[in-house]
Amino acid sequence: MSGLELKCGKAFASFELYKYLVDHSYRANKHLDELREVSVKHEWGGMCSPPDSIPLLQLLVQLLHAKKIAEVGVFTGKPFWKAAGVQDKVDLRLAPAAETLKGFLQNGEEGTFDMGFIDADKTGYDVYYELLLKLLRPGGVILIDNTLWDGNVIKPEVQTADTLAIRAINDKVLKDDRVTICMLPISDGVTIALKK
Numbered sequence: 001m002s003g004l005e006l007k008c009g010k011a012f013a014s015f016e017l018y019k020y021l022v023d024h025s026y027r028a029n030k031h032l033d034e035l036r037e038v039s040v041k042h043e044w045g046g047m048c049s050p051p052d053s054i055p056l057l058q059l060l061v062q063l064l065h066a067k068k069i070a071e072v073g074v075f076t077g078k079p080f081w082k083a084a085g086v087q088d089k090v091d092l093r094l095a096p097a098a099e100t101l102k103g104f105l106q107n108g109e110e111g112t113f114d115m116g117f118i119d120a121d122k123t124g125y126d127v128y129y130e131l132l133l134k135l136l137r138p139g140g141v142i143l144i145d146n147t148l149w150d151g152n153v154i155k156p157e158v159q160t161a162d163t164l165a166i167r168a169i170n171d172k173v174l175k176d177d178r179v180t181i182c183m184l185p186i187s188d189g190v191t192i193a194l195k196k
């Protein structure tokens with residue numbers, strides 16, 4: 001699996017154990033593999049979601065029968081949509097994410113989304129979370145990426161704005177009665193929040 005070492009599951013006891021998990025959960029897929037091959041070579045290749053999070057996303061889409069999903073923070077992918085047959089399913093909005101999500105609300109789309117994936121600028125996470133909670137139907141799910149933030153969440157000496165924002169959203173969702181949550185140690189930490 002190319003580029004696996006880019007984000008090697010820091011929460012795992014060893015890289016070998018992490019690789020075992022990937023080898024036993026990620027199923028090879030021509031289009032995804034090609035996309036990943038290209039993405040990891042990009043100068044910002046580290047932005048690409050690692051393969052351990054892909055089965056989770058696929059599973060949730062199927063469990064939720066998700067038809068309407070907002071990915072907040074898009075990286076590569078567009079050149080592969082046509083070949084993968086998903087071109088007509090993707091509505092790319094190149095704009096600050098808060099504006100796009102507010103636009104959906106103004107358009108009367110509250111409660112119509114099945115799923116949201118927060119994976120953009122970390123200091124925007126709280127805003128995206130609140131907007132997505134409004135956009136989601138009850139029983140819908142928000143995935144929050146990077147919630148372990150390369151292990152920096154437990155390093156008190158790390159006080160960057162991004163780290164503070166990740167700690168804040170983690171503290172917030174833990175106490176948020178509007179959702180049921182689970183934080184998973186895969187990828188760079190992924191929190192699943194189910195809207196009640």
Ligand SMILES: C[S@@+](CC[C@H](N)C(=O)[O-])C[C@H]1O[C@@H](n2cnc3c(N)ncnc32)[C@H](O)[C@@H]1O
Nearest residue numbers: 047048049073074075095096097098119120121
């Ligand atoms: C980590 S990458 C997304 C990775 C992608 N979700 C994936 O799984 O491959 C983050 C992306 O968010 C975008 N981004 C950052 N700040 C943003 C903002 N305020 N509004 C919209 N997109 C933003 C960046 O341009 C970047 O492409």
